[in-house]
Amino acid sequence: MPHSVHIMIVEDERVIALHLRKQLEKLGYERTSAHTRGSDALAAIHDDPPDIILMDIRIEGDIDGIETAAGIPSHLMIPVIYLSAHSEDATLARAKITRPYGYLIKPFSDRELHATIQMALERRAAELALSESQHRLSLAMNAAQMSCWEIDVLTRQMHCTGLGNPDLDQNVETVTESWDAFLERVASEDRDMVRKAFAYAVSHGEFYDVVFRSLDKDQNYRWLRARGKSFGDDRKGSQRIIGMMQDVTDQRLTQDKLREAMTVFETTQDGILILDPDLNVTNANNAYYRITGETEENTLQKPPYFLSANEHPAEFFQELFSGLGARRQWHRDLDTHNANRGPISLSLQNIAVENEEHELTHYVMIVSDRTAIRQAEQELHYLAQYDGLTSLPNRLLATDRLNRAIERCEPSGMMVACMFLDIDDFKTINDTLGHAAGDQVILIAATRIKGITERTDTISRLGGDEFLIIRENIPNETAATNLAQKIIQELQRPFYIRGHEMNIGASVGISLYPVHGHSSHDLIRLADTAMYAAKDRGRRTFALYEAEMTANAAHYMTRSLELRRGLENGELVLYYQPQFDGKTGEMAGVEALLRWNHPTHGLVGPHEIIPTAEKSGLILEIGSWVIREACTQARRWQDQYGQKLRMAVNVSVRQMQQPGFADSIADQLAISGLPAEDLEIEVTESMIQDEISMIQTLHDLRAVGISLAIDDFGTGYSCLRSIKSLPISRIKIDRAFVNGLPGNSNDVALINAILAMAEALGLSVTAEGVETRAQYDFLRDVPGIKLQGFLLGKPVPAEDVFTATIGKTKQI
Template identity: 40%
Template structure:
């Protein structure tokens, strides 16, 4: 330093050296806004040489296309507070480092390379008295940062667009559990708009009624399985696809968009350093699947017609009830219910009415027991009630008595007044069995005893009932082998024309020559055959043998003979009946054989249109048709008029009531009159006395059969009868 230099000169020289040597782009202006310093770094960043601006008041030239103050100018003028917003709208702030300094940033599009972003800091320069004598402004090229920031924003925008447009419902939370994304699919499924969720930590409100972490919260915090298990007991598992992710299933009944079942997967989001930076949770609406599963489960365990428990669910509940009964030492009752006369209603009026009757009965049974008891439908007209822990056998009897009364009340279905009672069997745990199968079997046996006792009553199981159940099972087993072992026999009851006294035909009657029990009557084995389905092959055998014998008798007698064969309801409805009859007739129908098929009212009234079609086919083959047991079922005179019957058979019960003061004469007279009006023949069965014969003859009955003329006899005896007819 020379002797003439002052401290001010020294300070100025030092400032010049500092400004010139700093790598930070820097320029200085004095109190008159003239540029006094413009360092090399400033030249490089602005592309403007110091010589072009030093000594001028044009510090703005490198930055702006027209004159305007730079930040240093505003500081010198003392107008920074007032003017900064105008020139640096939203892009300025007071310096947090140097008191009195201001910071701002701006984009300068005219700089080479597509423009530059510069950050600048302006600080006032003061003299010794504190007077502002200038300002220094530093620049920083933040173009790379800004472009990176812009790229990040664009990336985030694209990500947000992808997330928002993603069809999978999802939301994202940060490490502070604040919601950062809540896409449109999430809005739709949950019914909560994103505006209510973004930036909040209240994501639980979208799912639950009370505060609790959602799965994403647990995953974001890195919680272990124990914590997750406490909230999602039994409904969670680790993801097999995403490390650290968890999956769960839950039911949400209160969503604004409606009740939902959701499956959700929450995966952690990691920062660059590997720390937890939040979590993403995706949702899948599995409501339809769960409802379908529920329907399938319900169908698998419930009766479709009535909605009651089915056999599978009954067995399951009975098993559990037995477990509790053993543990508690309590009573348990199994009530087996079988509707009386339901088959007549179903066969006569059709399945639609029968089904509605079953529904009504089901509701009545359910209303007769306690809410916790199980009511199941296990067959067409069979129900079972499981009574858990009744106080006593007397209480069970009271419940069943009330139940029978309810079921027996008249039901009106489509204008038909129907009255079906029920027969009920009861087995008790532990007295009557220790397992489900035994209790059910014993209740069933008791029910059959109730039916045998006159129906519309109940019986508790007793050990001797086992014998009957065992007998029935054995009967069905033996009946299955009866055909192949040639144990079935046909007897024939002659049918006599009253006008001529001549035998005009015979009714084929089935008997079973059991190898151990001897002759078994139809009343014992025909119901078993009907229930088991064996009636169809047995009926075919009867038809085949009757036609074969009838053919030979007709040829031998040299005149027309009629063979009458009974058709069961199940046989009549079996597919291909008409074709089967035609085949048999072609094989055995030569000569003057006349086949007559006897059908009960209930058989043909099951499905009127189908029955009429079958009957017409049979008539076209020359088969005669007789309505058997007329007047004993749900008669429909319209069907009798429209169906192609040839004859009405008066049931033996009406014949038996003649001359006994029970209105039998009036009924028979009405039946004969009806037949005459419809141009139908009349045959009476069960004629055993001369008085019955005389009355029937007087009233105009055409034919008869019964013990008065002949008991059912073997084929050989019938041939003899044809050759040597009895007198009169």
């Protein structure tokens, strides 16, 4: 046999399968495999596709032989021959759908089996050859942007065949439409010309060559060229026009491209030479003269000076012409000299250009100045200290570069800028899009930083999302801060990763030699400290190092350790500020406020706790403790006083970003026994603006039954768009608007507008910061309003809430 044929047997009767394998071996088929279940056979086909399958129809398992055959990937084109003792019409009808290559009724002879297998293999070989031929034709037509078309003159139906069909938004081999529908897409100015070509073909038998414009799927005009002839069938009494259609838009744009090429030729930073077949220069651009210092007189009608026979041995030219002859291009980095005999490093690429007859007409040589790059490469290769992802210098090399910059600037008294850059929210990118996307962000950041800085600057990656930029000979602090601002702005330009539009926010810390430090390690450390100060200022900004930053960093470190210890030692407590119904004067709820019984500083408020907790990550543990303690206390009051109070609790962004946050609160409600409707979660406007995950968390919280409120309403942006579609039930008017009541007309107008909006949207309202009797009198008559402020009650420990608020509104 011409090659080893792999025959797969699918038969659940093992004795029959064994007998069949013996038959096949006897017939010379040495390679066989057998399976009793259809699913096993399909898995085996995936790993080792056979040349042919002998399939019993009734086999054990979830699928029978016909269903197994239907599950074979069609692109494998594996012949299936059914072996069955059954031939009833229903079975044959089902089998026919799978287009088998044969159907043998058991029992059958060796000769019948052999003949059927051979015919199936021959048929498969023919079909494979036909498929390959059709595939090559489709590829050729696609490459040529061509399609074959045919028009039935009688029915005026048009058929276009081929992947190269340029003007139809179809993904099939053949598309049928009416001739009139095709004409509708033809440009109105060209439609009459195409119609006349059709009429001419009907009358004279030939569709003359016609070029016209037609709309493509994006409603843009493309230039098409159609040619064809008319063919009649006297027997059928029909007439067809058959031809080819090609997209010739590129040809129409040739002149524009030539003009563009000339612009590139004259403005590119690389030198470009046009050489005749003897390597004599026939044209050169301005960049070439700038790079080499040569003149037109010394360049034209002679070989380039760096290809002079006096410059190179014979082997050099053998390599040159060998490359141009075999690959039609030649590339070489060459250390040579310019017109002033100064050393330069050039990258040369010579490309052979042929005409349509494949005859050499000229060469195009690209001459790139790599002098500075060559010097940098030699230095970097010597040090061999790169970052694996970005190929930027690593921390060790950056420190060395900084030391050398300091040494160079010390005698002159010039400054060196050391910039520590950290990408903002990089962990979020890794967590949401994956580390591969994070690597792309690092690469984009590195590329953009390099693009905005000077060649003499050092840009290094210290690790993770941290970069160090070193620039020496900085004249003043302003120049350093201007550079930092340019880098931040450059990184903020949008880009796309995995379909997501993103931009890079960065915080930059700056230290200067000799203003802030005299050693490389000190400068890097101080720039790092300044970077954290930039993050504290809101991120996406820069900070120049100041001495107090070190003190602040030390304070944060100390306070962070103390706060963790305070959480573990039970030093955190909750105070509660009452909220009153404006109409009845009854206490309607409380807001839980965090306090810290510091061992040495006494009672510390949230302004000392929250920033440290957010920065250190303790906010998650503290936030969980606050929710647990507040729910437990609310339930304790209900049991003790029989009074239901709404417990309001503020949550942070990081809590809301935690997966399963709503579930964790539901667990706390269940543990404490507090009904969900008695808990109100307060969020700020900035937390819910265009944050899909935040918005989903709000819906999850509402599904638990928890009330949601917007705290400090009016101090954020674009919240009006959000609250109308989000499950918010309450807004809390910020004290900044209440403070001017009732004398400040602007505050009065704003308060009235907020109240009107809340009423229209069916939202409850709580006014914060009620501190005067005049404010109280202005607000208490608003229907359904809740009031909160020092006038009504200050935050107090849990045991003092009811005693401190008894009769409070009556006293006012």
